[in-house]
Amino acid sequence: MIHPEMEWRAHLAEGRFMIQRSRSTGGYVFYPRIAEPRTGAEDLEWVNASGRGAVHAVTVVRKKDPADSYTVALIDLAEGPRMMSRVDGLAPDAVVIGLPVQARIVTEGDQPLVVFVPA
Structure with missing residues (x-):
């Protein structure tokens, strides 16, 4: 197994x-x-x-160079479970609770991972 x-x-x-x-x-x-x-x-x-979801909670990880800052978000999936990821495609401060999002699979290094973008 x-x-x-x-x-x-x-x-x-x-x-x-x-x-x-x-x-x-x-x-x-x-x-x-x-x-x-x-x-x-x-x-x-x-x-x-489905990949559909909504932001349940979000925090911004701020870096010395603001362009390197990113979000850590809890996403409520349309199917019910909640998962931790990040939201790409928006400035970190523009990611708000309730924002509808859609999953994308990206590869960083050699690892695929699920991130979300505004729906």
């Missing part, structure tokens, strides 16, 4: 943003795991995430 985090990263490497869903409860799960946290259901399957 592949560890859930490794499987999630493999999907990202293929350009797919996937999250888990319980077959029995329909509940969506993020961060990848072996059981649904609320119910303990172990029948998780991988499904395509």
